[in-house]
Amino acid sequence: MATRGGWVRRGAIGAVVVICLLGLAALFAPYVYAELMAPLNPHAITDPQPAVLAKGHMVDDYFAVEPIGPATFAIGEPRYYQQNYAYLIIGQKRAVLFDSGSGTRDIGPVVRSLTRLPVTVIVSHLHFDHLGGIGAFGKLDMIDLPQTRADFDHGRLHPKRYEFMGFEDGLATPSPTVEAWLKPGESLDLGGRSLAVLSTPGHTPSSVALYEPAAHRLFIGDFIYPTTLYAFLPGASLSAYRATTKRLLADLPGDTILWTAHCCRVGEGIAAPWLGMRDVRDLDLTLSRLQAGQLHATGFYPRRYPVNHEMTIETGFPWNNP
Ligand SMILES: [Zn+2]
Known part of the structure; x- marks a missing residue:
């Protein structure tokens, strides 16, 4: 006793x-x-209801195809629970698919219905909702950074557990072939059309954006989009976020349109989600005030801060989200 x-x-x-x-x-x-x-x-992967689009048309009752400029298409998954959007940018010699879709449905036939040219896949980052559809292509071009090289073995990329995060939905991590390495700042020639490869860390360390100088058009992935920005997952960094916002503001024209990877804008219904440089300025201001301790968060983890009427940002604790 x-x-x-x-x-x-x-x-x-x-x-x-x-x-x-x-x-x-x-x-x-x-x-x-x-x-x-x-x-x-707990969530359903696919909404059983048909999607009602504000713009574009549905293909196979799953993909939303929307022209957003000459030979430029948004390919959305409005019924997927994260409402991802990929972008197909078509030149005279080849096309670039920016993000491969979630893989919930095969994006390959939709892409082939829009172009017969060779398609190069570049993903905005390695999370499963952007890389999950790579199986339709089996290969990609990858930004050349120490952390992406560290994932490379025998010609293939092997994203780590917290880079792909597929365990969220029980997905196996793909190992696509790396066809080419892209230097940050490198220009891609699509034939009569060029895209600059930008390294845009913040959401993840190896995040990528593509900038089309001739059209003042930026394909930005998950760095910024309408609704809630995730800056609290493994690899996210507020100081990297801030450095990237400052660089985008310094380098890009004020009338640049940012085509983003998650839907939707407030009050616009289901359509390809876009933002402007004013939204980048608002994010930059929020990050600077947040780092100066001038903002109060709601929620314990993640900590939520308002940015503007289109966006909030969710962060981690200061010691694990520096
Ligand atoms: Zn995403």
């Missing part, structure tokens, strides 16, 4: 264990939250 002193000692040990576990959870919050996100937020 335990004495009173024994119970007190056990209680104290239990309290120390709980405090240590909470400390570890706070220290590794991006990873803990990533692991808990799916069980805490």
Whole structure:
């Protein structure tokens, strides 16, 4: 039979264990939250209802195809729970598909219905909702950074667990062939049309954007989009986010339109999601005030801050989201 002193000692040990576990959870919050996100937020992958589009037309009752400029198409997945948008940019010699879709349906036939030219796939980043459809192509061009080279072995890219994050939806990580390495700042010639490859860390360290100088058009991925920006997952960095906003503001014309990867704009219904440089300025201001400790968050983890009427940003704790 335990004495009173024994119970007190056990209680104290239990309290120390709980405090240590909470400390570890706070220290590794991006990873803990990533692991808990799916069980805490059960969701259907595909909305069973047909999508009602504000622009474009449906293909195969799943993909939304919307011309957004000459030989330029948004290919959306409005019934997918994350409402992703990929972009097909067609030149005279070849086309670039920016993001391969989630892989919930095969995006290959839609792409082939829009161009017969060779298609180069470049993904905005390695998360499963952007790389999941790469199986339709099997290969991609990859930004040449130390962290992407670290994933490269025997001609293939092997994204790590927290780079692909497919465990959220029970997806196996793909290992596509890397056809070419792209230097940050490199210009891609599509034939009569060129795109600049930009390194845009923040959401993830190896995030990429494509800029079309002739059209003042930026394909930006998940760095910025209407609704809620995720700056709290493993690899996200607020200082990298801020450095990228400052660089975009310094380098791009004020009338640049940003074509983003998640739908939708406030009050516009389901259509390819876009933002302007004013939204980049608003994000930059929010990040500077956030880093100066001038903003109050709502929520414990992730911590949510308003940006403007189109966006909020969710961050981690200062010590694991520097
Ligand atoms: Zn995404």
